[in-house]
Amino acid sequence: MDHQIKNLNGGIFVQTHSNKKILLDPRKVTGSDFIFVSHAHTDHLHKKKKNEKIKIKTLASKETSIIAKIRGYDIQNTIDTYEGFELVDTGHILGSRGLLIYDEIFYTGDISVRKRGFMNSTTNIPKVDTLIIESTFGKPEYVFPSISKVIDQTNKIISECYDKGNPVLIMGYSVGKAQLLFDLFKHWDPFYVHDSIYAINKIYSELGIILKNSINHTFAEENNLLSKNNPWIMLSPLMNGNSKFVKHMKEKYGVVTIGFSGWSIQPGYKYMMNLDHTMTLSDHCDYNELIHVVKRSNAKKVYTIHGFADEFADSLRKMGFNAESLEK
C-alpha cells in the first residue's frame, strides 16, 4: 500500500505504507496512532475540551510543549522520539520542528531558512520522496529584503525618533517575532516590554535564549518611568494603530509605531494596520526560499498547505514539479 496524505479539519492526516496513522498539527483530535505538533503558534495547536484526557501520544519538542502550556494549550502525553520518525529543526521559532517520516515524507510545519538574530538557518532539508511544505508566502511578490537592511532602516528610524524626543513602539507577533526584535534591537535603552511579551521572554530565557533584562509596561507606567520627553523603546504585540493600547500610548507619550511582518510587502499594509512605519521581517520562508526548500528536498511529490497553497502548487507545476495543494 502506498502512503496517503490528506487535509483533515485543517490539519494533515498521514497514513504510512506500514499503516501508521499520524495527525500533523491537527485542529481537532480524531483517530490516529499519534499526533505531531510542529510549534507553539496557536494556529498549529489544538484545544482540548474541559477535563478531556487525550490518550493518544503527541510528538513535539520540549520547547513547544513548554511554550504551548503558558499559552493555555496543555499538550498531554508528550514524547520527543518515536521509532522511524525524526524531528528536524525548522528555524521558524524556538522549538519549531518539521517531521521526517521513515526518511520518505517530510512535513515542514512553518519554516524559515534565514539566519536572523539568535535563530540559526536550517540547512539540513532532508532528501525525501514526498514533501509537505507550508506556503504562507507562496507568491512571487513575497521576496523579503535582507535582515541587515531591515535592521539598518529600523535603527535609522529609531535614531531619528530619539533625536526628536519621541518614544518608539516596535511591534511583532508575541511568540517568536517579539523575542527576535528584542534581540536585534537590544542596544537601545531604556527598553520596556508589553506585559504579554514579558512572560514569553522569561520562558525563552529559561530555555536558554538569554534576553537582556527589561521592565514590563504596567510596572513602568505605575512607577512613572515612561516620560514624554526622554525617549524610550517598547516591544509590543503587533496590533492595529486604532487599538486601545496604541491609542493610549500615542495620546499619552506620542509614540511612533513600527510594525514588523512579512505581510508588509503588500502595498497598503501600513495603512490597513494604521501604523507609522512597517518593516518586512518574517519567521517564514519567502517565495524564493520556499522554492529552495523544494529543490533541496529532491521530492517527487510536493503538497502545499497554508497561505497561497493553490498559487504555490501552480507555480511549482509550471516549473515541472508534481505539486498539489492540500487546501482544496
Ligand SMILES: [Zn+2]
Ligand atoms: Zn508559526
Ligand SMILES: [Zn+2]
Ligand atoms: Zn503557521
